[in-house]
Amino acid sequence: MKINIYYGGRGLVDDPTIYVMNRMEAVLKELNVDVERINLYQMKNTITTLPQTLNDVDGIILATTVEWYGIGGYMQQFLDACWLYGDKEKISRIYMCPVVMSTTYGEREGKLNLSNAWEILGGLPCSGICGYIADTVSLEMSEDYLKLIEKKAENLYRTISQKLPSFPASNQVVKQKVSQTKDIDLTPQETEQLSQYVSDDSYVRKQKEDIQELASLFREKLEKTDVEDTSAFVEEFKTHFKPQSGFRANYGFRIEGKKKKLIIEIQNAQLKCYYGEPEQTDIDIQTRTDVMEEIVNGRMTFQRAFMAGDMKMKGDFKILRMLDQVFNFS
Numbered sequence: 001m002k003i004n005i006y007y008g009g010r011g012l013v014d015d016p017t018i019y020v021m022n023r024m025e026a027v028l029k030e031l032n033v034d035v036e037r038i039n040l041y042q043m044k045n046t047i048t049t050l051p052q053t054l055n056d057v058d059g060i061i062l063a064t065t066v067e068w069y070g071i072g073g074y075m076q077q078f079l080d081a082c083w084l085y086g087d088k089e090k091i092s093r094i095y096m097c098p099v100v101m102s103t104t105y106g107e108r109e110g111k112l113n114l115s116n117a118w119e120i121l122g123g124l125p126c127s128g129i130c131g132y133i134a135d136t137v138s139l140e141m142s143e144d145y146l147k148l149i150e151k152k153a154e155n156l157y158r159t160i161s162q163k164l165p166s167f168p169a170s171n172q173v174v175k176q177k178v179s180q181t182k183d184i185d186l187t188p189q190e191t192e193q194l195s196q197y198v199s200d201d202s203y204v205r206k207q208k209e210d211i212q213e214l215a216s217l218f219r220e221k222l223e224k225t226d227v228e229d230t231s232a233f234v235e236e237f238k239t240h241f242k243p244q245s246g247f248r249a250n251y252g253f254r255i256e257g258k259k260k261k262l263i264i265e266i267q268n269a270q271l272k273c274y275y276g277e278p279e280q281t282d283i284d285i286q287t288r289t290d291v292m293e294e295i296v297n298g299r300m301t302f303q304r305a306f307m308a309g310d311m312k313m314k315g316d317f318k319i320l321r322m323l324d325q326v327f328n329f330s
Contacts, residue, residue: 002034002057008064008075016101016133017065027153040074047077051086059160063099066106079117091123097156098128119169230275236296243269252281256288283315298329
């Protein structure tokens with residue numbers, strides 16, 4: 001069995017849809033399902049070729065995030081491509097599970113839109129997931145939400161493996177009433193050339209030259225101005241370090257505006273503090289620069305920042321609480 005996941009969000013760190021996808025993917029892999037994830041935002045220039053990836057799948061998950069209104073442009077582009085270039089015969093045998101998380105209003109409408117679109121394409125929609133998530137941490141810390149997500153993944157596996165039928169829907173009549181689209185067997189390269197501009201060699205050549213010129217211009221500016229300060233907060237942590245006997249932990253601070261994490265490695269009385277990207281940390285913390293300044297200046301503790309919602313974390317809460325003991329900024 002093979003299932004593809006098509007993600008239509010923007011790939012933001014705190015996108016709740018990403019967490020739901022990760023949990024569903026983990027459950028399906030435990031059931032020996034071949035799972036492939038396709039991030040539409042990374043393939044925005046080749047979305048017209050993606051209907052070709054539906055040819056050898058048994059089911060798909062269409063996952064997106066409602067950030068202000070609707071399912072988003074990337075997902076709509078993908079569905080448009082399926083209508084124009086997808087093999088309707090193969091789509092008619094593919095089960096689809098919609099996953100729509102919202103940080104604003106409209107998750108139910110988004111889920112309904114995905115189900116209706118897939119039915120119009122002739123596919124088989126399954127029961128999906130939708131929800132309003134204001135804070136991703138609350139989603140990740142809830143065992144009840146985790147059980148709901150895992151149950152949906154198991155139901156999708158069961159539906160596909162048993163090939164459960166579904167009642168015909170009235171919106172499938174659209175295929176008979178609206179102008180018919182011909183199923184064209186094209187390679188991904190040929191599909192890209194369906195665009196009037198892409199098929200114009202002189203236009204493409206001129207666009208590539210302009211892109212290279214702009215890339216060189218911005219690269220020069222970045223080399224001159226975009227030199228990141230890798231010393232911020234390092235000295236403060238070193239000077240206020242209070243070793244705790246037998247305590248070992250690795251912290252990773254993702255500070256807003258910094259490209260790299262602030263890494264703090266504690267091994268008993270030894271402390272390493274630097275900016276980088278380690279393979280693994282015991283606890284990941286996400287916060288803002290002004291919050292870190294309040295902490296190192298003694299006006300706020302790590303625990304108070306977390307309780308106030310100014311700091312997000314992943315990992316053991318006990319390790320987070322130890323920060324206020326091993327670093328005394330008061």
